[in-house]
Structure formats: C-alpha cells, structure tokens
Amino acid sequence: MFINITDSDTADNKSSSADLVHYLDKENRMNKENEPQLWFNQDHRAIPSYQPMQAIDNNIAKLSKTDTKFFLINISPSQKEIAWLKEQFSDEGAKDQLKDYAVKVMDEYARNFKRPGIDSNKDLLWFGKLENYRYFSHKDKEIQQGLRKRGERKPGEQMHIQVIVSRKDMTNTMKLSPMNNSKGLNAEHSRRMGQFDRSAFKQSGERLFDEQFKFDRGLNETFAYANAKKKGGLEQRVAMQSERRNRTPLTYRPQQETQQIRLVTPAIVQILTKPIQEAAPHIPIKKKKKRNGPEQDQGLSF
Known part of the structure; x- marks a missing residue:
C-alpha cells in the first residue's frame, strides 16, 4: 500500500483548487462510454465536481495568499492488493470497498494531528475521487527511453484514490498541515501548534x-x-x-x-x-489548454 501526501512549492495549491479538480476528472472526459466516477466523502458517494471545488476554495479563513489551501493524498494499493479485493468483492464491489477504506484512512489522518477537536474524518473537509488508470508521464523511464508515449495508459491493475483535503478543519477555524513534523520548543508548544508523523x-x-x-x-x-x-x-x-x-x-x-x-x-x-525527512514532491498543475489530441498528464506524480 502506497500512501503519499503531496504538497507543492508553487502557487498551485495556494490558490483555487479548480485546476486540480479538473485534472482529476480526466477519466470522465477521456472515457465517456463508461459510467462517470463522481466524488465522495464520508456522507455521499455521488458528489458533482463543482461542490469539492467550491467547498475547498471557501474554507480558507485567515489564510494568506501564500498559504497552502489544500493537500492531495494519494491512496494506491499494489496490484496484488487490488487483485485480492477483486477476488473477494468482484470488480465493482472492490471500488466500493476501496472507498470505504479511504474513509477510515481519513480517520487516521485526523487522529494523527493529536489536536483537541480533530478526532475523525468528520472533523475534516475532504473529498475523494477513485481513478481506474494511471498514465505514463515524462518522469517514467519508458518515456525517456522512447518505449512509450506520454499520456499512454499504464498496464496492469492501477485502481487508486486521490483525496483533496482542506488545510482548514470543517469549522474553518483550525489550521492543519501534515507537512508540520516539528517537535516545537516544548511539549506544550507542540500540542498547541500540532505536528504530523x-x-x-x-x-x-x-x-x-x-x-x-x-x-x-x-x-x-x-x-x-x-x-x-x-x-x-x-x-x-x-x-x-x-x-x-x-x-x-x-x-x-x-x-x-x-x-x-x-x-x-x-x-x-x-x-x-x-519521522522520515522527506522533501515535498513538486506537482505543477498547468492551466487548461485546448487540444485536438488525447488528454495529456500535467506532470503530476500520482
């Protein structure tokens, strides 16, 4: 199981979430013959795309222009884990089970802050999106060696979930950053400011x-x-x-x-x-452009 929290050192997650929401809807645009995958959270399983964007963008009280507004959590089972889910629950059942699992992962995310009042996923503002495929990007060695084309679908089981979670809690009063692993000046300072392992x-x-x-x-x-x-x-x-x-x-x-x-x-x-001292990966999100060819990835490492 690969779980990663993505931050950006550019303005991409310091302004609107519209570009990221648009990017994560790519499968619905590229595979129009399939049933569209809508967004979900702890309460609903069919949330239209404008709702996550509006909710995240309006939950930014007392955040400055240079503050991070949201984070992206990548929940990616291995091919072995996906095969196990499909064996137990069927192809469609595995999707529902993975969504249920994501809700519990967000419970762990909340509890990891060790902040009073942040006890479960219900104290967070978050939205998940299930994706069935991954696509080759310029970072893949197959692209660098000329063996694959950029934007081509990767083989094998690739089902995974992307979660956008607001920097502010559900009440829009508390800042929560999973990138804060500082021990603080003392134990009381750490409890007040929060830290995330x-x-x-x-x-x-x-x-x-x-x-x-x-x-x-x-x-x-x-x-x-x-x-x-x-x-x-x-x-x-x-x-x-x-x-x-x-x-x-x-x-x-x-x-x-x-x-x-x-x-x-x-x-x-x-x-x-x-705590692992890991650098935050760079996930530039380019503005939407009109193209005549197939949709390209935007350099995000998902």
Whole structure:
C-alpha cells in the first residue's frame, strides 16, 4: 500500500483548487462510454465536481495568499492488493470497498494531528475521487527511453484514490498541515501548534487494509520493513523476520483479535516511528489548454 501526501512549492495549491479538480476528472472526459466516477466523502458517494471545488476554495479563513489551501493524498494499493479485493468483492464491489477504506484512512489522518477537536474524518473537509488508470508521464523511464508515449495508459491493475483535503478543519477555524513534523520548543508548544508523523500515518493505512480485508502481507511488502531497510540496519530486519515467523497468519486470526495485530516489534519501534525527512514532491498543475489530441498528464506524480 502506497500512501503519499503531496504538497507543492508553487502557487498551485495556494490558490483555487479548480485546476486540480479538473485534472482529476480526466477519466470522465477521456472515457465517456463508461459510467462517470463522481466524488465522495464520508456522507455521499455521488458528489458533482463543482461542490469539492467550491467547498475547498471557501474554507480558507485567515489564510494568506501564500498559504497552502489544500493537500492531495494519494491512496494506491499494489496490484496484488487490488487483485485480492477483486477476488473477494468482484470488480465493482472492490471500488466500493476501496472507498470505504479511504474513509477510515481519513480517520487516521485526523487522529494523527493529536489536536483537541480533530478526532475523525468528520472533523475534516475532504473529498475523494477513485481513478481506474494511471498514465505514463515524462518522469517514467519508458518515456525517456522512447518505449512509450506520454499520456499512454499504464498496464496492469492501477485502481487508486486521490483525496483533496482542506488545510482548514470543517469549522474553518483550525489550521492543519501534515507537512508540520516539528517537535516545537516544548511539549506544550507542540500540542498547541500540532505536528504530523507521516511515517505513522502511512503505516496505519497499511495496518487498516490488512485488518479490514484480512490481507496477509509479505514482510518485504510492509512499510515497516522498507523503512527499516532505509533507515535502520540488518539487526532490525532480522528482528522483524523473527517476529513474522512466530506470528499467526493474519487470514486465520479470529475477528475479535484483529484489532490487536501489530506489524512491528518493540525492538524497532524507535526507528520505525522516527519521522522520515522527506522533501515535498513538486506537482505543477498547468492551466487548461485546448487540444485536438488525447488528454495529456500535467506532470503530476500520482
């Protein structure tokens, strides 16, 4: 499970969300023969595009022209995870299940701020959009090597969800930035200003998927293992392998035990909960242009 929060160092998410909403509607324009995928949130599953744009753009009280107004969360199951969903719930059922899962991911997003009054996705202003495909962009090596054309559809299972979430909470009074991982001057300062552990958020999304869908994830497919490999060393990976061998397979655990499942050992908690110092990727969103040819991606890394 790949979960990423995208920020922009340009004015793209410092003004209107109209360009991003328009871009994320591209499949409806490119595949008019299919049933259009509308936006959704915790309460509704068929939200027309103008509503997310208006809601996000009007939820900016006390934000300056240079402040970020919204963030984009990319929730992308692996091809193995998508195949598991379709096996369990059918092609259409998998889409509904993935939307339900996204709602719970937004619960984890809210709780990760550790702010009074921000307890679930209902305290946030957010809208999700399911996409069925991905497209080759200039960043892909296949494009650079001349093997594919820009805008061509990528093969395999590519179903994923994009979520636009407002910088301000549902009441339009509290600023919430997932890019704030500062510890602050002291504990009280951190509680007041808020901080967000992106590593913990990504791992919680993985845990949710495994528990909700009884998916038995291979050790080398876990965020914890990848993080230990990148930030830790051999000792931590060996400890994880030892625990995995002694752990009852997830698919055979009784329902009442699923909430007690943990993917990490105490020995590696310290390295796995250490915030990752990651640079915010650049996602320029170009203004809409008239074209006669097929719709092109706009350089967004989704």
